[in-house]
Amino acid sequence: MLKKTLGALALTSALVATQSFAEGHQIDLSGKTVEWIIPFSETGGSAKWANFYAPLLSEALPGNPTVVVTFNPGAGSTKGANAFQEMSYEDGTTIFGSSGSTQFPYLLNDPRVRYEYGDWNVVLASGTGGVAYLPTDLHAQLGDGGDASGIAGEDFIYGSQGATRLDLVPLLAWEMLGLQVEPVFGIEGRGDGRLMFERGEANIDYQTSSSFLSGVTPLVEAGTAAPWFSFGALDAEGNIVRDPTFPDMPTFKEICEATPACATEGEQWDAWKAFFIAGFPAQKMVFLPAGAPDNAIATFTEAFAAIQERPDFAEISKKRLGVYPQLTGAAAQTALESATDVPQAAKDFVINWLSDRYGVVLQ
Amino acid sequence: MELFATAMPALNDAFAMILQPHVIGFLILGVVMGLCIGVFPGLGGIAGLSLLLPFMFGMEPVTGLALMIGMVAVVPTSDTFASVLMGIPGSSASQATVLDGFPMAKKGLAARALSAAFASSLFGGLVGAAFLTVFILAARPIVLLFQTPELLMITIFGLSMVGILAGRIALKGLVAACLGILVGTIGEGASSGALRMSTYDMPYLVDGLKLVIVGLGIFAIPEIVALLRRDKAISDRAPLGGGWLTGVKDWWANKWLSVRCSLIGVVVGVIPGLGGSVVDWIAYGHTVQTAKDKSKFGSGDVRGVIGPESSNNAKEGGGLVPTLLFGIPGSGSMAIFISAVALLGTGSIEVGPSMLKNNLDFTYAIVWLLALANVVGTIICIAASGGIAKLTEIRFALLAPFLFMIIAFAAFQSRQEIWDLVALFGIGLLGIMMRRFDWSRPAFLIGFVLSAPAERYTNQAYQIAASRFRRGFEEGIDYIFSPIVIVLIIITLLSVVIGLRQAKNIQAEGDVAAGSKRAPLIFLLAVSGYIAFTYWNAAIIPDFARMDRVFPVFVATLGLIGCALLLVQMIRANETNAIFADRESVSEDENVHGLWATLAWFAGLLILSALVGFILALAVFLLLFIRIRAGKGWGFAALYTAAGIAFICAMAWTLNRDFPPGLLQSVVELPWPLT
Secondary structure, three states, X not given: OXXXXXXXXXXXXXXXXXXXXXXXXXXXXXXXXXXXXXXXXXXXXXXXXXXXXXXXXXXXXXXXXXXXXXXXXXXXXXXXXXXXXXXXXXXOOEEEEEOHHHHHHHHOOOOOOOOOHHHOEEEEEXXXXXXXXXXXXXXXXXOHHHOHHHHOOOEEEEEOOOOOOOOHHHHHHHHHOOOEEEEEOOOOOHHHHHHHHHOOOOOOEEEXXXXXXXXXXXXXXXXXXXXXXXXXXXXXXXXXXXXOOOOOOOEHHHHHHHOOOOOOOOHHHHHHHHHHHHHOOOOEEEEEOEOOOHHHHHHHHHHHHHHHOOOOHHHHHHHHHOOOOEEOHHHHHHHHHHHHOOOHHHHHHHHHXXXXXXXXXXX | OHHHHHHHHHHHHHHHHHOOHHHHHHHHHHHHHHHHHHOOOOOHHHHHHHHHHHHHOOXXXXXXXXXXXXXXXXXXXXXXXHHHHHOOOOOHHHHHHHHHHHHHHHOOOHHHHHHHHHHHHHHHHHHHHHHHHHHHHHHHHHHHHOOHHHHHHHHHHHHHXXXXXXXXXXXXHHHHHHHHHHHHOOEEOOOOOOEEXXXXXXXXXXXXXXXXXXXXXXHHHHHHHHHHHHOOEOOOOOOOOOOHHHHHHHHHHOHHHHHHHHHHHHHHHHOOOOXXXXXXXXXXHHHHHHOOOOOOOOOOOOHHHHHHHHHXXXXXXXXXXXXXXXXXXXOHHHHHHHHHHHHOOOOOOOOOOOHHHHOHHHHHHHHHHHHHHHHHHHHXXXXXXXXXXHHHHOEHHHHHHHHHHHHHHHHHOOOOOHHHHHHHHXXXXXXXXHHHOOOOHHHXXXXXXXXHHHHHHHHHHHHHHHHHHHHXXXXXXXXXXXXXXXXXXXXXXXXXXXXXXXXXXXXXXXXXXXXXXXXXXXXXXXXXXXXXXXXXXXXXXXXXXXXXXXXXXXXXXXXXXXXXXXXHHHHHOOOOOHHHEOHHHOHHHOOOOOHHHHHHHHHHHHHHHHHHOHHXXXXXXXXXXXXXXXXXXXXXXXXXXXXXXXXXXXXXXXXXXXXXXXXXXXXXXXXXXXX
């Protein structure tokens, strides 16, 4: 079986390789090992994402190099990113996978950040979405269109990984809806947060799309949880629209419109939207180090594009990544810019909010 | 009955899946790979699984599962070799095995200890699988009963094992445990991110110390240094007859103990959030508490091996429950396992809440593949144990440099920085001092391991309980004092009372004579100084991050009270009192080499690594050590060095790892492995 699979792999990769060479000006990576650095531990969502892409990338790159995922965790991914900043382009055998947790400290002027997104070369931007959900009995108290006024008096507990992480987006969203949410910190992964919800200790939670599909859908079917809203997705004009993975679910914007306490304009909304864009539609990105020549960038860009043209890509990626854009080329560049170029006003708002609400001081 | 009706056909399907020749073949392949990796301390399942990951894509599910489970299942079996033979805890699963296993090896009973351990492991694995087959169907609601207060109580129950392992002076054990907890709080607080005993200028400390480094430092380094100073073989007498068969008989004689400890293993392993790090201590505590004659524990009682080893393989089975049913990995290797399963076949197996409903046959296949891997692994291990046990008869000076190479490499895997080696050396020094002055090292390690969960669950339980109390007094009380919590409190109190009464009989590290007053006093003052500094360091954490302040301040206060009481006792007692235990005062005649001279060798390795990188430093170290310290000829030394370097390079290459670079590497570019 293994032999057969390997044979099939070799065949497809040979096809892809000839295809790419025909387009010329590519770097050849045959016999080399591409190291894909993930600044998190082996256990996180970024590891899953990289492990999904690594074998496909190996097939799609010219010369079929071995692609290994290596982990350099520490200091909420800033350690690995700082180390990548120190590297310069050699022969295209080092790539880096960043995540929303790498973007946020960068945006919030975390003192540990010594990296600069502008120096790197993006070759893939993977989006995702998020879904907030409630226990069924609380969900029943929502008003028309998901109006949050009915549950404004509830004491909410939420298992959080930290207010400066991606959790910033749901925490700010709930505050805008007028909910009293007390985050319980020290959760090690969103899975632990879901477990806390299942045990009845937390009574509000959110999961990223793929975790929602695998972890919360069974709870919804069992009648213990009910989805409330998705954060939404971005259309080509930068508007928040319904998430393609959850087309029947209202977006946060719709819920906010239905809730009198919440406003879809003003600095709070702008800040939320800016950080949502930084954290979700281009959550995970692949970079070549500073100084990478155009042909190397083109090689990786084409490889990632070729992966998405596989006939089975839609099927194998649906469960692992959800139905989200996997952007390459100019689209990835645009996604990178919108994710890292957050208006100063939004940054200031969030920095103030973090310090007022959670006492987090970022020197 | 309905349960039975769903379980039986699935179980049937599972066995039909497993019992195919090629599946068994891949299982054996996985087992062999797992054994090869498991014998090296500190690498464990994560390294092995990462190695397999690239091959999993599109592989036939059962085959891939067989390969992976074969590898994961035997790591807690094969790391017993390092625990028993060298006194090195290979992973958190084999910490407690060191306590009685290693003294047995020193007495020439290595083969017996190993085979008793393997027989127990095998049995534990099978009991775990049998229990899970039934339990897994009903597990979900039961697991959900364990809320944060329950998790906190289990953690405290684990900490109460310190009572049994505290040694002759209970206060010393208590302070050692406090010290362990405080070392565990180093770094960024889990709650508000406040820094404790670290600064952003030293990024290494911000993430805290890893168990690999602390375990190796506190147990392995002191033992290696002590053995090296005696300059003999590990076993101080010729091996006694009987060998492996005696060990199996020992296990059979204690089969009920083995059953009980297996059940402890599987039940504690089922509870998500603790990662099984307490299991072997609880099993060891249980073994001691239920034994009639306790006088030999700590100096080579075979029951002290059977208990923890029965529990640690059973725990792997139990650990599958949170992994498979909730999609929440109980350990690092389980996390990789989850992502690897998603790569298998068409990705149709989804680990998580839907597993039981959609893939019950696969669930059973996983449970029984685990059991089968245990059988295969144990047979291989027992067959090999007689031969491998001969390592204890080799002159230690020839073994030590090799061990140091392995330990340094393993420690470096923690963060892949030169600071890993510095931390290893520092903790090693602490371990040496604790061993010298008879401070309980197991107590320190229990404290360290349970520090993070104890703090996390305390803070979370407090926060959630506060919210419940706001809703109503009764709701709050119901939350905190659930029936499970009350039962756990009673068990813990009993265990502490029984433990403290018996602690005097259990000399976990053998008898130590008392010497002069000065050296033990200086060590106590140094420990007090560190705890006081931690207290101050935590106390200055500002109010907005108070959740990160409370726990270290509380533990440091406890530690300081202990230190003060010890100080009073020391001033009052006379020199022969056990409180002044000091190995250096009597063992002079046994030691050929001085402590500091021996340590200097390893300090040299460390400094040289920082200058020219690990491999170059290692070459110089091995060559000079074998030539000068072991007194062999240059030819032999050169050969030894070449073999050692070749071995470590082969291992690093297979596992795709690098070595610590030094200053030299920042100036000149060198090819691998010199980088």
